[in-house]
Amino acid sequence: MKTEDMRLLKDKVALVTGSSSGIGAGIARLFAQHGAKVAVHGRDMHAAAAGGCAIHVTADATKLNETEAMRRQIEQRLGPVNVLVANAGRNYTMPGPLEDTSEDGWRASIDGNLTSTFLSLKTFLPGMKQRRTGSIVTISSAAARRANPSTPIPYAAAKAGIMIMTQHLATQVGPFNIRVNCISPETILTESNRERIPEAQRATLAKAHPLRRLGTVEDVAQAALYLASDNAAWITGVILDVAGGTVML
Numbered sequence: 714m715k716t717e718d719m720r721l722l723k724d725k726v727a728l729v730t731g732s733s734s735g736i737g738a739g740i741a742r743l744f745a746q747h748g749a750k751v752a753v754h755g756r757d758m759h760a761a762a763a764g765g766c767a768i769h770v771t772a773d774a775t776k777l778n779e780t781e782a783m784r785r786q787i788e789q790r791l792g793p794v795n796v797l798v799a800n801a802g803r804n805y806t807m808p809g810p811l812e813d814t815s816e817d818g819w820r821a822s823i824d825g826n827l828t829s830t831f832l833s834l835k836t837f838l839p840g841m842k843q844r845r846t847g848s849i850v851t852i853s854s855a856a857a858r859r860a861n862p863s864t865p866i867p868y869a870a871a872k873a874g875i876m877i878m879t880q881h882l883a884t885q886v887g888p889f890n891i892r893v894n895c896i897s898p899e900t901i902l903t904e905s906n907r908e909r910i911p912e913a914q915r916a917t918l919a920k921a922h923p924l925r926r927l928g929t930v931e932d933v934a935q936a937a938l939y940l941a942s943d944n945a946a947w948i949t950g951v952i953l954d955v956a957g958g959t960v961m962l
């Protein structure tokens with residue numbers, strides 16, 4: 714049974730971007746169980762309402778003005794954000810020859826992953842620096858760890874950008890007592906992946922992992938909880954593969 718003392722984010726205010734579904738929803742749920750006041754975020758209020766945590770906020774993460782408005786709303790209702798998980802993102806193109814990638818697909822991938830992460834960081838850093846405290850977790854992907862032909866290049870490139878941005882930022886803001894770490898998941902069985910990946914293909918994918926299964930939302934949430942919490946007080950600039958061992962192969 715959980716005692717008060719075991720709650721790793723007690724009284725922290727956390728924003729998990731893109732937490733109306735999938736991995737983000739799992740992170741928001743676990744953070745709330747660990748005592749955080751959580752802002753659940755998505756673009757769509759209906760989906761966000763399903764999160765069931767502290768408050769629900771909406772913003773297009775690719776728009777600075779909307780992200781700033783969301784920050785003000787969270788600060789008014791919950792207080793300053795101590796923990797930020799920049800999770801919003803997704804793939805926008807099909808794998809294949811680079812020259813067949815449309816300009817729109819390229820831009821959407823960069824915008825929806827790298828720029829949205831940049832804008833979340835840009836929005837919440839000044840307050841964290843002023844208060845000299847903060848913990849940030851960015852979400853990249855195993856797609857950025859190696860040149861796998863089944864991965865769309867724009868998505869991989871955007872996610873690789875998140876990794877190096879995380880490490881640059883960790884060096885910049887360490888002196889302000891702000892930690893910045895990155896999680897790099899392999900295929901996670903979110904609701905949408907369960908619908909998208911047929912059973913037989915899942916079994917083949919699982920065999921490619923030393924741990925012989927695909928990841929769960931809970932696997933990623935536990936890693937995010939650890940990195941966000943004071944248990945990781947001397948850890949910054951890390952890229953943590955939550956990947957069942959597959960990335961090293």
Ligand SMILES: NC(=O)c1ccc[n+]([C@@H]2O[C@H](COP(=O)([O-])OP(=O)(O)OC[C@H]3O[C@@H](n4cnc5c(N)ncnc54)[C@H](OP(=O)(O)O)[C@@H]3O)[C@@H](O)[C@H]2O)c1
Binds near residue numbers: 802898
């Ligand atoms: N699932 C995997 O196997 C996997 C593996 C590696 C990395 N990742 C990464 O993990 C993160 C979460 O993925 P997921 O599979 O859980 O995705 P998901 O189920 O599709 O959920 C994505 C979430 O992000 C939100 N979102 C996306 N773009 C947004 C935008 N521009 N503005 C505001 N909200 C936005 C969505 O909200 P709305 O629908 O309301 O916009 C939703 O809440 C992503 O960054 C993804 O690239 C996932």
